Amino acid sequence: MGLLGKLTVQVEIKSEGDLFHQLFKHTPHHVSGMSPDIIQGCDLHQGNWGTVGSIICWSYTHDGKxxxxxxxxxxxxxxxxSITLKVIEGDILEFFKSFTLGIHVDTNGQTHLVTWVLEYEKLHEDVEDPVSxxxxxxxxxxxIEAHHLNNI
Structure with a gap:
């Protein structure tokens, strides 16, 4: 079993793909209002929203914690x-040496696919893949889709 891993999930949405991308690029701090059970906050720590090199901090709930x-x-x-975020500090680094999250939106006609790509390196072989x-x-x-569709 290797220490490097990659998980990908695609979710089809009915809302506009550009809205999804722009949300994560310019206003990720609004996500907590759209999905408060998962995201409780998103703060800018350095730089500017939507700028490479900027640092943001997410407060979230995973597995009830x-x-x-x-x-x-x-x-x-x-x-x-697409947007790529690399975790530089936080709970997930208790298990992973590195953890990168990619968010990508594809549009084909009326079909919009949001793709999440998790790339990681485990600290050791006993660490489970982050399938949860x-x-x-x-x-x-x-x-996020439901929020956008309700506000059309």
Whole structure:
């Protein structure tokens, strides 16, 4: 069993894919109002919203426990509507040497797919893959979709 891993989940949404991308790029601090069961806060610690190199801190609930993740925005690609965040501090680093989250939106006609990509390196072989995060990202996506559809 290797220490490096990658998990991917795609969620089809009915709301506009650009809205989803712009939310995570410019106003991730609004996510807590759309999915308060999962995200309790998002604060800018350094830089500017939507700027590579900026540092943001998420307060979230996972497996019934309050957690934090301090992330640096590693990449933003407007054409591909993707954002890459690397965890630099937080609860998840108790188990992982590195943890990167990619959020990508594809549109094909009326179909919009949100893809979450988790890339990680475990601290040791006994650490389980973070599959328990997959339902969290699915619910988060659906909560954001429902918020956007209710405000059309």
């Amino acid at each position: 309050q957690k934090i993740a301090r992330d640096i925005i590693e990449a933003i690609d407007e054409e591909k509507r 995060l997959i339902p969290l990202y699915i619910k988060l996506t659906k909560d």
